[in-house]
Amino acid sequence: MKKILILLLFVTSIVSAQKKEFKYSLSGIKKIVLESGTRIVLTAGNTTELVLSDNANNHKTYERDEHKEKLKEDKRKGLTAIYPGGKDNTDGFGFSITKEGNVLYVTDLKSTYQRHGIKLVLPKTMNISANAGTLGSISLEGFTGEVEVATNVGRIEMKNVTGPITANTSVGKIDIDFDKVSQTSPITISSSVSEIDVALPADTKADIELRTQGTVYTNFDFDIPTKKGMPNVSGRKTINSKLNNGGVKIYIKSSMGNIYLRKK
Amino acid sequence: MKCNHIQNKLIGFLENSLSEVANSEVKEHLKSCTNCNKELEDVKSFLNILDNQKTEIPSNNLRDNFNKMLASEMANASPKVIPLKPQQDWKSYLKVAASIVIVIGAFLFGKHQSNITKIASVKNEHKEQVLALLENTSASKRILAVTNAEEFTKKDTKIIEALINRLFFDKNANVRSAAAETLAKFSSEIIVRDALIKALETDKNTTVQIELIQILAKIQEKRAIESMKKLLENEETPQYVKQQVELNLPSLL
Structure with missing residues (x-):
């Protein structure tokens, strides 16, 4: 009897744990394509699994609504949520996970209004492609694989990354702090209006191309050629320069925002 | 008988x-x-006449004269012989040289020819590589391919088509805008111009829109005026894109 009780406790604890966290094995997966319209936080961990959890912004509200949540849960008993975007195969987490070759597609099925942020823990070397939709933002840290992110109004924040990075946003701010710069393939960071802030190690070898109608601020030594000839009609200005005798291509383009390029 | x-x-x-x-x-x-018998007598007397005939012996002077003449002839002939020898050598050297030249020439020509085909095949291989890379799952690799495509000429329609394909259908806005930028270098081609105008009408990403507005103004594509005006009239167009249109449109008018 006691044994059964312990077992029951164990099972319930697992079930409750599953509610807060969803794990998915990543054996054979090289790239994760994530789509969600919320605040996405990605962290690198010593794991071979994908660990998905809610990352609600305000825990206090969460607690206060606990009673309400319980009522809601009672209502949902015996029913399953269905979504127009696909089938939920994450135990009620509202995500659809599909595998195609060595690519794993993780698609958020819930709308932006019901999500209050998600958190994913992924292997450090995983290649990531994340799209935060119209309103979502992306923040990630510690990845050494290729990172590809796109947001519309949300902010893009990266720390301790190596590249290759491909980031695009329309209005969101971009902050990228490189640990070191991978020489494998180009780094592209672009935005329409917002400012872009990039920090590179001082010894980074790169061919830098900066383009903005705003202003570029840097503490790197740039050899700016004196311009002659036709004035630029569109106001489009490009600065090309080699850092430490050149290396991988780094494009930083903002239509109107300022560019901050920092030396670490 | x-x-x-x-x-x-x-x-x-x-x-x-x-x-x-x-x-x-x-x-x-x-x-x-x-x-x-009579015949025998005749033959006998004929033979006797032959036997009795005294053999004429040439005088010693003749031999001396002959030797003198030979020596003088040899002296005369020898200067002619000397130049003849090197001349013959020169000719044979020339022949050898010519044959060497031909052999080396043929070798070099062959090498050059194979170099040409090698260069061509390397270029072709490179082209295939770029075309393959344009389909890579990595956005960064696709951008690399798009910028590498710059080195091809406008005759490489396959490359241009692949770039146009990227401009329209790539999921990543940065790839689309890089494709637009590379295509701007082939703007003498009408299909490229058409594609750039069409992309301005269809692309929803503001970064790509702004890139296209700037490119179309730069290549002085007057047919884009209409699309730009449409963008200005469209309520969904963000203010900052309209600003770009307003900035660039006057240069086309």
Whole structure:
């Protein structure tokens, strides 16, 4: 009897744990394509699994609504949520996970209004492609694989990354702090209006191309050629320069925002 | 007949060079045949005349003269012989040289030819690589391919088509805008211009829109005026894109 009780406790604890966290094995997966319209936080961990959890912004509200949540849960008993975007195969987490070759597609099925942020823990070397939709933002840290992110109004924040990075946003701010710069393939960071802030190690070898109608601020030594000839009609200005005798291509383009390029 | 046969052997008979059988045969016949005896006498007297004839011996002067002449002739001929020899050598050297030149030439030509094909094949290989890279799952690799595509000429329609394909259908805005930028370098091609105008009408990403507005203004594509005006009229167009249109449109008018 006691044994059964312990077992029951164990099972319930697992079930409750599953509610807060969803794990998915990543054996054979090289790239994760994530789509969600919320605040996405990605962290690198010593794991071979994908660990998905809610990352609600305000825990206090969460607690206060606990009673309400319980009522809601009672209502949902015996029913399953269905979504127009696909089938939920994450135990009620509202995500659809599909595998195609060595690519794993993780698609958020819930709308932006019901999500209050998600958190994913992924292997450090995983290649990531994340799209935060119209309103979502992306923040990630510690990845050494290729990172590809796109947001519309949300902010893009990266720390301790190596590249290759491909980031695009329309209005969101971009902050990228490189640990070191991978020489494998180009780094592209672009935005329409917002400012872009990039920090590179001082010894980074790169061919830098900066383009903005705003202003570029840097503490790197740039050899700016004196311009002659036709004035630029569109106001489009490009600065090309080699850092430490050149290396991988780094494009930083903002239509109107300022560019901050920092030396670490 | 018999007499003829005997008469043919008379000289041999007189010089004792006949076989014994033939000798006795001639003797027998001469005993009975007066005609042949007469012939024998004739041959004998003819041979006697030949024998008695004194052999003329050339004087020693002749030999000396001849030797002198030979020496002088040799002296005359030798200067001619000397230049002849090197001339012959020169010719044969020339022949050897020519054959070497031909061989080396053929080798170099072949090498050059193979180099040409090699360059062509390397270029082709490179083209295939770029085309393959344009389909890579990594956005960064696709951008690399798009910028590498710059080095091809406008004759590489496959490359241009692949770039246009990227411009329209790539999921990543940065790839689309890089494709637009590279395509701007092929703006002498009408399909490229058409594609850039069409992309301005269809692309929803503001970064790409702004890139296209700037490119179309730069290549002075007047047909884009209409699309730009449409963007201005469209309520969904963000203010900052409209700003770009307002900034660039005057240069086309």
